[in-house]
Amino acid sequence: MTHNNFKIREIQRKDNPKIAKVIREILIEFGVPKVGTAYADKILDTLYEAYATEKAIYYVIEKEGEIFGGAGIKQLDNYEGNVCELQKMYFLPEARGIGLGSKMMETCLQKAKEFGFEQCYLETLPYMEDARKLYRKAGFKDLDAPMGDTGHYSCNLWMLKEL
Secondary structure, eight states, rough: OEETTTTEEEEEEHHHHHHHHHHHHHHHHTTTOSSSSSGGGGGGGGGGHHTSSSSOOOEEETTTTTEEEEEEEOTTOOSSSSSSEEEEEEOGGGGGSSSSHHHHHHHHHHHHHHOOOSSEEEETTTTHHHHHHHHTTTTTTEEOOOSSSSSSSTTOOEEEEOO
């Protein structure tokens, strides 16, 4: 899938260091706390392996061999039920505001349905305004409390979508 020369494709092992760097860069840009968020996740450096499991997938945005962002779908941690989580959706500035977010969202949610999930959950932060607009547009509704236990206690906004 190509968009402005950006391509959405499944993660490969060789993407690990690049996507980890991209995600940390974006978290720093937003001034995200380094604890209780994705910044501290040990799996950031091995995303390929983290999603090489049943009913899980991670996509990266690539342009001319460089990685500009990504997003993934995985069973919601520590939760009984057929609910997946939209995880680690981050785009570098160059990949924002050109419709890639919607495209990525569509790709992930389509895959979640194929995996047989009934709902998709996500956690975000108040100052990621544009991301929240995108999630609402895609049909995510605000929740009053978190579901499951992702370990991201600094993320204090939760949303859910019926698939």
